Amino acid sequence: MNEKASHPTIDQRFRGYLPVVVDVETAGFDAGRDALLEIAAVILEMDERGRLHPTEPVSCHVQPFEGANLDPKALEFNGIDPWHPFRQALPEREALQTIFAPVRKAVKANRCRRAILVGHNAFFDLGFINAAVARTGLKRNPFHPFSTFDTVTLAGLAYGQTVLARAAAEAGIKWNGKEAHSALYDAAKTAELFCAVVNRWQELVELEKRTRSGDS
Secondary structure (H helix, E strand, O other): OOOOOOOOOHHHHOOOEEEEEEEEEEOOOOOOOEOEEEEEEEEEEEOOOOOEEEOOOEEEEEOOOOOOEOOHHHHHHHOOOOOOOOOOOEOHHHHHHHHHHHHHHHHHHOOOOEEEEEEOOHHHHHHHHHHHHHHHOOOOOOEEEEEEEEHHHHHHHHHOOOOHHHHHHHOOOOOOOOOOOOHHHHHHHHHHHHHHHHHHHHHHHHHHHHHHHOOO
16 A cells, blocks of 8 residues: 555544553552552553554552551552552652643643543542542642543453453463552553554554455
8 A cells, every 4th residue: 555544643533532541559449548559650642653652651659648548458469568668659649740740741742631541440540549639639630530441341342351461461462470460560561452452443444444445
């Protein structure tokens, strides 16, 4: 094919929203009661071929808010010691600002209205982000307050798998179980998975168009 295909920009592709992959690690399942311990975000970019790619992630450890519940079972599962001296954890407000600043910059640079959170069980990650924003009174949350893209649903459709590790394997994404359950690692792998699904869909759409036009 000599003719160049025309592809939408990322703001056009997602109706004015910038997809940003987020993962959190917590001390339980209750966003209003249990501590937020880690946040990681991966901003996505689109190349001239209309393909999505992850950018460098941003992440930070978070100090439990005053009075936060720390469920021992959750800490055993994710292996986090909230009081470890080498965590260099930030207070919630500062941690959110660390994550939000590059997201807001990317939203503006890509001419988007807001960011939209991409996550594996995205309601969980967004719930903890929204709860921390409410606790800290932080203004200018760049994320849509309730809409998300959930890779559980997308992976179930594309690969027949809903567990992140299994979906990644089906997508041909390398997985290291020893590194899993850190916000940084899980956000990076979720970003790869989301890009794989969206890019594969784009390829199928282009193939169908070529077939219909008789170019294939």
